[in-house]
Amino acid sequence: MAIRARRLLVAAMWLAGVSALVAIVLYRLGAQQVAVVELSVGAGLVTVLFVFAISIAGEEGLSEREFIPNELAIGLLVVFGGLLAVMDLPMDELGVSLSEAEFASIFWEDRELDVLLQLVFIFTGVVTMLGVLADVRKPSRIKKRSDIPQAHINPAFGTDKHVPQPVLQPVAPSETQPESSKETPA
């Protein structure tokens, strides 16, 4: 449903539902800690992000005329699911019995490297996000930094018809982006 929902917000809500569902399953499995995180991050944070993004980008009703015929897609997936399932089923027979350590010790000690690498994820991720979103003010910055006359800039950027014209005007920091304060030249 999350996929077929026509409105983006509804889709995002469905995703939150899925996350919550997964979290419940995880909890039942005995993975309490991760369940909590999944609930808060997956169902909470990510949904907020989605809502945020949708509110920036705006709702967009696309006619759902698919590229790929529906039947083909479904058929492919049935085949795929079937194959994996057939290879998968004898799952219960195994059971390596280990007395296991606490989650905290495994997470923070045994898999310390993974945790350290999460820092890399977060750092690079943030930089990437900033990078993707930040530059729309770039043309205005050029104008401020160097006193190139308008006439010289416009031809250069005018060749690119995708850049919306208003952007070329010096803009006030937009309220929609929390990181914008960082970007504004002092």
Added chain:
Amino acid sequence: MSTLTILAGGALALFAVGLYGLLITRNMIKVVVALQILVKAALLALVVAGKASDQINLGQSLAMTVIVADTVVAVIGLALAVQVKRVLGTMDLTELSKLRG
């Protein structure tokens, strides 16, 4: 059929739903939604696998890392979507299939 088998099947089904979404959707935001579902399925599978080998906490630890990575990718995906909207004025993937051949 034990619970674990059913759960594994569930993870697979969720995975399939995610892939299905990627196959049919034309909206950038929904692409990110589908990716999220895909990773959720993998996450579930990891924990189930941990459970199956009696190392639920190991599974949890892995899942934790996956959640972080997954969230970061989601953020990047959404940022890209927003940027696409800004530049192209739409989030339709048909507008994003100009590079071909």
Added chain:
Amino acid sequence: MDEMSAFTWMITLPLLASPVVYLAGRISRRRNWDVGMISHWLAFWALAATWIPFALAASDLDKNGPDTFQVGQIALRLDDIGLLLAGLSLGLGTLVVLYSGPYISPDHGREKYHSLLVAMVGVMMGLGCAHDLFNLWVWFEAMAISSFLLVAFYHEQAASLEAGVKYVVQSAVGSALVLMGIALVLAQTGTLDLDKIRLAADDSNMLLAAGALFVIGFGVKTAMVPMHTWLPDAHSQAPSGISAMLSGVVIEAGLIALLRSLSALAGVTPTWGELLMAFGVLNMTVGNLMALRQTQVKRLLAYSSLSHVGYMLLGLGIALYAQDASGAQGSFFHMLNHGLMKGLAFLAAGAFLYALHVASGDHSPLLISDLSGAAKSYPMMALGLSLAVLSLGGLPPFAGFMSKWQIFAAGFETHNGWIQALVIFAALNSVLSLAYYAPLVNTLYRQSASPLVQHGHPLSIWICIPVMILTASVIAVGIWPGLFNWLSDPAGSALLAAFGLGG
């Protein structure tokens, strides 16, 4: 945690440097300092400094064998394959950072670019050392995340965004597939350490499925056909330095990740070798045919990467099939050479792109016809690009010929008729590839200069130096093929050992 040893410093240094580069760039921008090359030079010196632990680690490896660094349950181990990848990414990375200084305009978030580039180099070196299946995935994902922005760097350009979106989505799908595979392995064997998995692995269907998921999941990054579709877009739209990194190192890193994961599943089925060979042939054919009719230089080079991955896969497949290290040695040699040649090709093509388009604020793609007569104004770049493509086409006395030869020789040594037929087919492909490389050279050396060339911008010395270094090395390796044996030969043997074959 063990003592930090040379090779962990080698990995840590760039990762630590990355935020510093970013912050330094930010601050200098905030203060309106000379829009400075601060981040650029910091990045360069960070990578240059990394050569010291690299050299120490290499000599240590040579003397004492693989060094293990245990963090909790996770082991990092520098073996010869890891060293190869480290050398490749560090080498190309250093040159690309040098090159990118003038290439990336200061208004374009230079500090982000350099910071991510440095992080990516560090992550790739780590990837080569990962010895835990899940940890491998984590490094892999980190590599992907650090490269996303780099690909979509010109984000005000529709084409660049499109490439970025495709790259992000397909990478994410690939890594989700890998995760599923890891889940299967964990469920079946109960461990994540590569060696332990190999000992525990039997020929169950689940592990087989896991292997398939690894092949496809990592195959997306390795650009194996039919998972290659992101590659031409990403390679042609990214800034040229990044194209060089993507083609010269990232693809190879994906391949090494694939090999690592498969090595754990070596005992599951004997068909891995044949599978890799099949993909190799497919990649070659599709890559060459697709490249044949391209009109954009960077897109042409991107497709040629496909075919070169094919050669590597062929060699690796031969090695696994025949249980003989020489094919793998050839492949690793080709991997290094491909890094040099494709690095050179993309950097030189990028220099043209910069001089003819980017420097005047124009982001339209570089067409082959734009290069008409470019040799007169840019003799160094023209020579570099010509040698790179001729070498890619497998003409002696350049590097590409030697490594292809090593792969072919390994194929014939098997004394197996089918493999020999495959080798001949690969040679035919090599000839076919000349049909699109050669016209490029002809265009460069025309007399009549295209209007773009007549109004081209001059090139900075920092763009020229990396190109010159790479040109010289492509010739040097071609004349003295033993130059990289110390890297590629042990790596080939290590691969076989990792698969539990030969030794």
Added chain:
Amino acid sequence: MDWLIILTIGIPWLGAGLIWLLEERQSRLQHTLAVVFALAAGVAALAMLPSTTEQVELRIKIGSVFGDFTFVPDGLGVFLAVVATVVGSLAVIFSVDYMHGEAQLGRYYSLVLLFIGAMAGLVLADSLLLLFIFWEITALCSYSLISFYNDDPKAVEGGIKALIITQLGGIGLLVGALVIYAYQGDYQISRFLNEPEVLPTNMLSVMAFGCLIAAAAKSAQVPFHTWLPGAMEAPSPISALIHAATMVNAGVYLLARFYPAFEEVDGWTTAVISVGLLSAFLAALMALFATDLKRALAYSTISQLGYMVYAVGTGAIFASQFHLLSHAVFKALLFLSAGAVIHSVGTRDMRQMGGLGKQMPFMRAVFIVGALALAGLPFFNGFWSKELILEDGLHEGPVWAYVGMLAGAGITALYTFRMVWLVFYGERRGSGHIHEAGRLMKLSTGLLAAGTLTTWLLIGVFGEMLENTLIYHHLHVESAPTLLEEIITAPATLLALSVVAAGLLGWWFRAPLAGIAASFKPVGQAATSDFGFEWINRRVTDWTNAGANALRTTQTGSLNWNVFGIIGGLIVVLVILALGA
């Protein structure tokens, strides 16, 4: 000795590097340096002549799968190295006048010198891998020089065609080298010739036919000959040096070199004879109907190379190499003097020429010397070597092939006289001012003309050299007087001479014979359309391009389809593994 080898290859390569570095405006220096380096290489090669040996004289250890790079300066190798460097020097001297004032001289001379060094290396190499490497370098130089005028699409097309076709053939040699490596453990040719039994029979025949394909492609033999006419877009000195005197001989050289190992392979000698016969005969016909002066000469080259290949097939190694020597000299002469004519007239179309003899008496004289040698008239060097081939063919080869070759000789005479007549006699059909060639052009063609008149005197020395150093070929060559006497008195010679005379008379009485000529019109049409080989080439190119275009539609650019590709790949791999395990 080892120093001489290094010098012969190294001097021109050093020169190539130096000249590349010079700036465009230093053209005088470029000319001078090129001549100096080429001559120095020639001297080094000549200095090797007295001390030919069958021993390995230079060994460079490379290791790994590349083995040792070894050189053996035996008679065959040194002789061809001398041809390459000496003709090379003359071509470079000729170029000083011919290329005067051209742009990109640095590239031109660098590539020529690179080629000269590579050619010398090719024939001196004893490691088959090394031979292959030089083989490919010559192809690279040939390609770049054919398309030297990169602005001319025809030149580019010709260059790429030559590159692709010779590379395709090169795969045959590649297979050969790989086979040797796989079974012998190194690439040493001499070791292999000593003991070809290390290869299993089927592999030996794979290698033998692989080498035949490589040789046919390199020496422009049917069905791979189509690149040579296209290669005539190159500057004339290049046509003379690479596409007449040296590189195209590499194929014949290869066959001759491996003859002792391959002669026992089933069907190999027959195949070689057939290739030679077809090339000699068909190309002669094509030359007869060609209207482009350089193309006519190119077809004639194919035809003459056919004679050499045929000779190898019949086991007449000495005759084949002797003809190679004669041909290198007189064909280089023909090409260079044709180049001088073209340079002066400004067209290559023989229908636009005519009556040029009056303005260019010197060029007419030397061209006629070359033409008479080509036609095989007595006492020019072409006469002796061709008669030697035909005589050996009569004794050793099958009769059908001999008849064909004999007919080819007649046609050769016919087209040669046609060519001379169209260019130098009759009425001037074109317009424009004609001037006699430059001094250096005269010098180099004059030297070659002198060679054409005299190289046959070397027959004895040459035979002795080959006999002493080609130990695996078990050659037995008579002394010079015996040989010459034998050639003159053999009935085969009379037969051949009368056929040549018939060809000559055919041209002389072409007016009365017009009726008969008309009945050959279909042949003419077939010949001008290259007997359909060109058509095959075009089809193959078209199909490949069509396939490539069709494949491009798979890159839809749509993300959905891209994901579809990933899933599809996964399914295929799963199926393969499920079935395979």
